[in-house]
Amino acid sequence: MRPSEVQAWATDRSRVLAPTTLQQAVGLLRSVYGAAVLDRLVASSPVVRIQLPRHERERVVPLSVEQVAALAEAMPERYRTMVLTQAGLGLRIGELLALRVQDVEFLRRTVRIESHFTQGSKGERSDPKTPRSKRTIPLPRVVAEALAAHLAASPAAEDGTIFTTRKGAPLGHVYYGHNLMGRAVSEAGLPKGTTSHDLRHHYASVLLAAGESVVAVAERLGHEDASLVLSTYGHLMPDSDDRTRSAIDAAWDAASASCAPDVPQDAQPVR
Known part of the structure; x- marks a missing residue:
């Protein structure tokens, strides 16, 4: 196979x-040929200098606090806290559905993410998406108060699951993420196509706007690589123009002051 044939295929x-x-397909083909070259099955790889169509990632436009509040208000009362919890902790939908009372440390003000529900799992817990997805997240006051009120009105299931149906059964991805969320999005007048994943975007945008580091945001979201946060949310980071100017001016002001010659107070000016 020649590079021109690979290009034609791509x-x-x-x-x-x-x-x-x-x-991903081209990357897989490149890996296959790379392994073949190492095993000396082929002399060289034809997967070189392949031109792929340019892919522009659509910029994330996060929900505002007011929009998240409106979304929560549009949900049935039993499920309003789910919106606030997902937006206040940045959880994936499966992590939210699997959240248990024992995962929430109200005194330490932290939440542990230990498991999640996959779509169609019918309440069977499994390990989170990636090793980094097992994490501890700071528990904000607004979420702690919402959870406490929810648990007082709707006690958790026997296994500790916080969010359940009225019959105590675990919630499914489709019921929460499509049925409940879809109706609430429409009622709240939010942009068409808004999903529960937009609550994670909201969480990330709030942290970045407050000056939280990209690495910290990646850890909170359970991402393996902080570069994903940069590529997804980089345009939401606060403008640093003033900080840049201040940093350079301060450094040069300090240097100028230290390099200035000492002039005796009684020295006569040169005529």
Whole structure:
């Protein structure tokens, strides 16, 4: 196979595959040929200098606090706290549905993410998405108060699951993420296409606006790589122009002061 043939294949596939899917396919092919070269099955890899269609990631426009509050208000009363919890902790939908009382440390003001529900799991817990997804998240006051009020009105299930149906059964992805969320989005007048994942975007945007580091935000979200936070939310980071100016001016002001010659107070000016 020649590079031109690989390019022709990639160009053809670009007409039917999404850019990210095509990138993964080309990456897999590159890995296969790389292994073949190492085993000396082929002399060289033809997967070189392949031109792929440019992929522009759509910029995230996070929900405001007012929009999240409106979304929560539009939910049935039993499920309003779910919106506040997901927005205040940045949880994935499966992590939210699997949250248990024993995971919430009200005195230490932390929440441990130990498991999640996969779609169609029917309440069976499994390990989170990645090793980094097992994490401890600071518990904000607004979420702690909402959880306490929810548990007082709707006690947790026998296994500690916080959010359940009226019959005490665990909630499913479709019921919360599509049925309940879809109706609430429409009633609250939020942008069409808003999903529960937008609550994670809201969480990240609030932390970045407050000056939290990219690494810290990645840890809170359970991401393996902080670069994903940069690529997704970089445009939301606060403008640092003033900090840049102040930093340079301060450094040069300090240097100028230390380098200035000492002039005796009684010295006569030069004529």
